[in-house]
Amino acid sequence: EVQLVESGGGLAQPGGSLRLTCAASGFPFSDYWMTWVRQAPGKGLEWVANIKDDASEKHYVDPVKGRFSISRDNSKNSLYLQMNSLRAEDTAVYYCARGFGWIWDFWGHGTLVTVSS
Amino acid sequence: DIVMTQSPDSLAVSLGGRATINCKSSQSILSSSNNKNYLAWYQHKPGQPPNLLISWASTRESGVPDRFSGSGSGTDFTLTISSLQAEDVAVYYCQQYYGAPLTFGGGTKVEIK
Numbered sequence A: 001e002v003q004l005v006e007s008g009g010g011l012a013q014p015g016g017s018l019r020l021t022c023a024a025s026g027f028p029f030s031d032y033w034m035t036w037v038r039q040a041p042g043k044g045l046e047w048v049a050n051i052k053d054d055a056s057e058k059h060y061v062d063p064v065k066g067r068f069s070i071s072r073d074n075s076k077n078s079l080y081l082q083m084n085s086l087r088a089e090d091t092a093v094y095y096c097a098r099g100f101g102w103i104w105d106f107w108g109h110g111t112l113v114t115v116s117s
Numbered sequence B: 001d002i003v004m005t006q007s008p009d010s011l012a013v014s015l016g017g018r019a020t021i022n023c024k025s026s027q028s029i030l031s032s033s034n035n036k037n038y039l040a041w042y043q044h045k046p047g048q049p050p051n052l053l054i055s056w057a058s059t060r061e062s063g064v065p066d067r068f069s070g071s072g073s074g075t076d077f078t079l080t081i082s083s084l085q086a087e088d089v090a091v092y093y094c095q096q097y098y099g100a101p102l103t104f105g106g107g108t109k110v111e112i113k
Helices: none
Strands: A003-007 A010-012 A018-025 A033-039 A045-051 A058-060 A068-073 A078-083 A092-100 A103-107 A111-115 B004-007 B010-013 B019-025 B039-044 B051-055 B068-073 B076-081 B090-096 B108-112
Touching: A003 A092, A018 A033, A018 A092, A018 A111, A033 A068, A033 A078, A033 A103, A045 A068, A045 A078, A045 A092, A045 B090, A058 A068, A103 B039, A103 B051, B004 B090, B010 B019, B019 B039, B019 B090, B019 B108, B039 B068, B051 B068, B076 B090
Parallel strands: A010 A111, B010 B108
Antiparallel strands: A003 A018, A018 A078, A033 A045, A033 A092, A045 A058, A068 A078, A092 A103, A092 A111, B004 B019, B019 B076, B039 B051, B039 B090, B068 B076, B090 B108
């Protein structure tokens, strides 16, 4: 059974940091692109970043460039999102998803990140 | 960046009725190399993760009921639910994967009239 389980969310202060983890199982993790997508309260979906199966290619949405870093450890079937210099507007549910190319065919249930003083 | 514009923002349809959602991209997302449209549709219900319905503008994913269909090419796309069921109440998003940054439409909320 395919599973993606996000963790690491919580409350952070503006300017602070958090590291999200997505634990994958039930499929050959190292064969897939992976992505982070977020949903701010009351808003729509926003793509954040993605990473190629071998980590040789990464892409970011402009508002997070220079602050967020996507990475993966294929030996641990894990995807990460290091979030630094957090802002109130980063408050959202963060989903990880696996990709057939850039078609996101399976999603985790998400982890809530709240940035507030 | 490619801007995706959905309409309407919301619609209410009777059970068994037809729901039509439109999605327009700010530039063509049709590849000349493979003649494919780089567009996906997702269904998002409250408290659940998004669910991929359609890729390549019109290819239904395995397990998706055939009342869901996608059409269009270039810059104009449509998701149609031919006979709305209670379980179809959700927000629907289009998303282009032609190039980074990947972008979603603003979403269309579908409700029962």
